[in-house]
Amino acid sequence: MSDDRRDPFVGTRFRVEIDGISGSCALAVALPESRLLRQNDPGSVQYAALVLQRGLTTRADWYAWWDAARRSKDPCPRTVTVVLIDAHGADAWRWIFANSEPVAYRVSGLAAMAAEPLVETLELSVGTFEAVGPAA
DSSP: OOTTOOSOOOTTOEEEEETTBOOOOOSEEEOOOEEESOTTSTTOEEEOOEEEEEEOOSOOHHHHHHHHHHHSSSOOOEEEEEEEEOTTSSEEEEEEEEEEEEEEEEEOOOOTTOOOOOEEEEEEEOSEEEEEOTTO
16 A cells, blocks of 8 residues: 555445454444543543444344343453455554443334334443554
């Protein structure tokens, strides 16, 4: 990939990798905001939730992770990586969220008159965050 790219990437080509869960097939990702808590204290960073969405299918791995976390004293932390794919099919950016844990799970509402797919949403707390760009 050329280092002099000036046009922005398109956010429609991406994949989500979750340790221990193969083929997550997310349809939307809300990347969390990171905010310094104290200006002069390196490492004091607060992260908003990482929110993943996908169409509801017979795969129950997201729910199983949520269920294990809510039933156990072990929060079941995993590393979640969101990979942006460029126009040539190569990985462009990677956002790595270590020690991510489920904090909420929901499925979109049912409506007899709608023809929209059901969407499951998994909301995760984030322990640490690292971005790896094209130059890395």
